[in-house]
Amino acid sequence: MQRSVSVVGGGVIGLFCARAAAAAGWSVTLHDPTFGARAVGDGAASWVAGGMLAPLSEGWPGEHALLALGSASLRRWHDPVLRADLAGRGVVVSSGSLTVAFDSADAADLRTVADWVGAQGHDLEILSRSEVRTLEPSLSPRVRLGLSAPGELSVDNRALVLALESAVRDRGVQIIRAPVTDLDALTTDRVVVAAGWSTSRLLPGVPVRPVKGEILRLRARSGSASAPTRTVRASVNGRAVYLVPRGDGLVVGATQYEHGDDTAVTVAGVRDLLADAEAVFPAVGDYELAETAAGLRPGSPDNIPVVGRLDDRVVVAAGHGRNGVLLAPVTADAVVAELEGEPLAEAACALPERFPSLTRTRAR
Template sequence: MPAQEVRWSSMARSVSVVGGGVIGLSIAWRAARNGWSVKLYDPSIGSGASWVAGGMLAPLSEGWPGEESVLELGSASLDRWPEFGKELEAGAGVELFTSESSLTVALDGADAEDLRTIAEWVGAQGRELQILNRAEVRALEPMLGRGVRLGLLAVDELAVDNRLLLQALQRCAVDAGVELIGEAVHSLDRLDTDQIVVTAGIASPALWPGLPVRPVKGEILRLRSRPGVTPAPGRTIRGSVHGRPAYLVPRADGIVVGATQYESGNDTQVTVAGVRDLIADAEALMPAIGEYELRETSAGLRPMTPDNLPLIGRVSDRVVVATGHGRNGILLTPVTADATVALLEGSALVEAKAADPERFEKVAR
C-alpha cells in the first residue's frame, strides 16, 4: 500500500491504545501483528458507538459532489475490506459479511434526481454505480414498496455484522498478543509506553484538548425474522423518507433498521418519536417490515467532526489520534488501522492525508 515517508522516526515498539471500539481494536491487532507490544485500555470494550451500528460499507452511494476527500478515503477503505474481513473470519471462525451490494431507492422525483447526480459524479471519480428503473428495482427486490421510482445499485458495497466484527477483532487482537486492560484512562500522562494512540470516540477531546469531536445521537432498531414472514432483502437498502435517511441492513436472523440523528449532547435514551419514525420510514421502503419481531431498540453517540472526515494523525512525538469517524467508523476501520500503524512506524499513508488533524488550527502538537 502506498506510503509517503516523513521525517519522524523511532525505534520505540510499545504502544498504548486508549479506546476499545472497532477502531481501537483494529489498530491494536495490526500493531501487535507488526511486532509492537500493545496495551489496550477500555473499561467496557465494544460497548460504544461500534455496538450500535448498521455495518454498512457504503461510501459510493453516499457520495455527493464536492466531497471528494470523503469519497476517496471511504473508497480506499472499502477496497481493503474484502481482505481485511477474510483475515478476521479466518482468525475468529465467524462469518462477518451480511450483504455484497447496496441498493438506494428514490420515492419521489427530487430523490430520483439526487440519485442521478450521485451516479454521474461517482462515475466521474472512476467508480461505477448503476441506475435502475422501477421495474428493475422490483425484479431485484420484490419486497420493496410500490412507491419506489428509481434505484441506484452499488455492486461493490458490502455490509458486515458489527457485533460479530467486534468479537472477531477482540479475538484476533488477543491472539496477536494485545493486553486488554479494563480500566478507563483519564490522563495520558499515566501511560508508560513509548507511543500512545487515542481512539476514544467522543471522550477523545478530554484526553487531547482541542480535538473537534462532538457526540451525535443515533437510534437503531434490530428486527428478528419470524416463521412465514416476508424474506429480508438480499442487500442493504437505503432511501430518504420525508427528508430522513433510512436504511435496512440484512442480518443472519433479521434486519437492522436505522438511523435517527440528533444533536443532543450525551443523551443515549431511545425516544418514542425516534422509534416511530424508524418504523414508519422502514415501512415506506418495505411494507412487510411490520411482520418482524421488534427485538431491540438502542442508541449510540457517534463521534462527529465539523467536516465529516475523521482525525487520523500525529499530534505530538508520542501521541497519535484516530477518532471522529462519525457514522462511518465500521467502513473506515481498515484504512484507519493501516494509516495509524504507518504513523507509528514513521511514515504516512497517502490515502489518509485528508484526515490529518492539523487541518484544524486548535489541534496543538
C-alpha cells in the same frame, strides 16, 4: 528492544489499530473497560451500528476527499489476512447496496450521485422501477428509481467486534479493562487515542463531539416475508432511513441528534424509523421489534475523521461519525504509518493539522 504502544479505546477503530500495530511488530496494550463485555446501554457506536460499507452510494459532488478515503478503506476490506481473521464468524452479511427514490426530486439526486461517482471511476448503476423489483421483490411498488452499488458490503457490527477481540488476543495484545483518565500515566513509548466521542475528554483540543443515533433491530418471525438481501437506503418524508440485513432479520436506522451524551431511545425516533422502514419494505410490520438502542457517533466539524500524530508521542484516531466501521481498515494503516514516522498519503485529508488548534499542538 521492541517498541511499545498503548491504544486507548476498544471500539472498532481501536481494535483495528491494536491489531495492525501488533502485526507491525509493536508491543501493544489495549485499554477498554468494556472489552469482552459489551452492552447496548454503553452507548458505544461500535455496538449500535448498521455496519454499512457504502462510500459510493453515499457520495455527493464536492466530497472528493471522503469518497477517496472511503473507497481506499473498502478495498482493504477484501484483504486476505483480514478476511481470514473474520472467516466463519458471520461478519460479512451482504454484498451490494441499493438506494431507492420515491419521488422525482430523490430520483434526480440518485442520477447526480451516479454521474459524479461514476466520473471518479467507480461502478454505480441506475435501475428502473422494474429492475429494482427484480433485484428486491419485497420492496414497495412505489419505488420510482434505484441506484445499485454492487461492490459495497455490509457487516454485522457485533460479530465484527467479537472477531476483532479474538484477533488482537491471538496477536498477543495485552488487555487492560479499566478506563484511562491521564495519558501521562501510561508508560509505553507511544499512545494512540481512539476513544470515540470521548476522545476530546483526553485530548481537549481535538474537535470531536457526540452525535446521537437511534437504531432498531427487527427479528423475522415464522411466516414473515423475506427481508431484502442487500442494504437498502432511501429518503422518506425528508428523513434518511436504511435497512441492513442480519441473519435473523434487519437493522433499521438511524436518527441523528445533537443531544450531548444522552443515550435514551425516544418514542419519536422509534415511531419515525418504523414508519419509514414500512414505506420501503411494507411487510416489515410483521417482524418482531427485538431491540431499540441509541449510540453516540464521534462527529468532527467537517465530517472527516481526525487521524494523525499530535506530538512526538500521541496519535489520535477519532471523529469518524457514521463511517467508523467502513473507515477502520484505512485508519489502522494510517495510525501504524504515523507510528513509523511516515504518514499515509491516502489518509492525508484526515491529518489533524487542518484544524488551527491542532497545528500548534503538533508543532511542539
